[in-house]
Amino acid sequence: MPALLTAVYDARPYDREALLGAPGATALAWRFHEFRLTAETAPSAGGAGAVCAFVNDALDRPCLEGLARAGVRLVALRCTGFNNVDLAAARALGLVVTRVPQYSPHAVAEHAVALLLALNRKIHRAYQRVRELNFSLHGLVGFDLHGKTAGIVGTGKIGRVAAQILRGFGMDVLAHDPAPQPEWAVAHGVTYVPLPELFRRSDVVSLHVPLTPETRHLIRHETLAELKPGVILLNVSRGALVDTTALIDGLKSGRLGGVGLDVYEEEEGIFFEDLSGQVLQDDELARLLTFPNVLITAHQAFLTREALADIARTTVANLTALATGQPLVAGSVLT
Ligand code: NAD
DSSP: OOOOEEEEOSOOHHHHHHHHHSTTGGGSEEEEOSSOOOTTTGGGGTTOSEEEEOTTOOBOHHHHHHHHHTTOOEEEESSSOOTTBOHHHHHHHTOEEEOOOOOOHHHHHHHHHHHHHHHHHTHHHHHHHHHTTOOOOTTOOOOOOTTOEEEEEOOSHHHHHHHHHHHHTTOEEEEEOSSOOHHHHHHHTEEEOOHHHHHHHOSEEEEOOOOOTTTTTSBSHHHHHHSOTTEEEEEOSOGGGBOHHHHHHHHHTTOEEEEEESOOTTOTTTTTSOOTTSOOOOHHHHHHTTOTTEEEOOSOTTOSHHHHHHHHHHHHHHHHHHHHTOOOOTTOBOO
């Protein structure tokens, strides 16, 4: 019997290396594509029993219909979030969709903290300055995190790790989550409060919620007005949690002290690409890049060896299960 062929989209060298290095990968057949999976590119899945997709692949109904027509049976997402998949359409088409429900939460939480430390102590500016032999400290004053208040919105796997790291710095940590974890909060000295109180009291606000209709534009003009003036806002979760237009207004007015983003509302087609020789067409992203107190990374919070290995292990386990008729990985099945 020929090995199950998996077409991998938005595939970079580190994806290929991690997937091919996972247990069981050599028993499967692979086809790696650098381009994204969309309705237009779905026919390229022809001959594949499964596709492996990532955060910026657009798995809307037309794309899923294209995959079903091409004979695909399994969509294996190599990420946690699944806001880019029309699950109802997948179900109707009989496509199985899996994700990686859990991988190193430390990778993502540590990246949020890296953005915070760099922003607060102006490391991005100091690095450039010193390379130009400008050893002046003018404009580089930060503040002690110790004794300040951090607000963690969403205390799932990643939010809890972020809270614990910030507690380690001696910060007071407030949290908000519709499904709180009271025992964890007591054990780590974290206090759950209503969202408006978290916004009002926090010197640092970090978002760790999934993107859903309820959380879309969680940060918008009205909520920005509730934030403590000078707050540092961190978003390593999903771009559309933040209304970019409102964010720019908040930066221009000086209400926001700093913004660290690993995700951006309109990142599809921009993040993961080398556009260095081109004219940037996204005016809001271009504006964001002009602020000295904005630090943007291109959706790299997951990019540690440990997280990549975890992601590859679950993904290959699901592909192997499909190929051999075994049960899929517990907790990973979305449809
Ligand atoms: P999780 O499911 O473990 O936790 C999410 C938490 O958010 C849950 O506790 C849930 O109750 C809470 N929540 C839901 N709606 C909320 C709301 N309106 N207000 C407050 N809390 C709310 O997820 P996780 O593994 O911690 O991941 C969080 C998000 O991080 C993912 O959904 C994904 O979008 C993002 N992520 C980003 C990267 C990256 O590389 N930048 C990598 C992995 C995950």
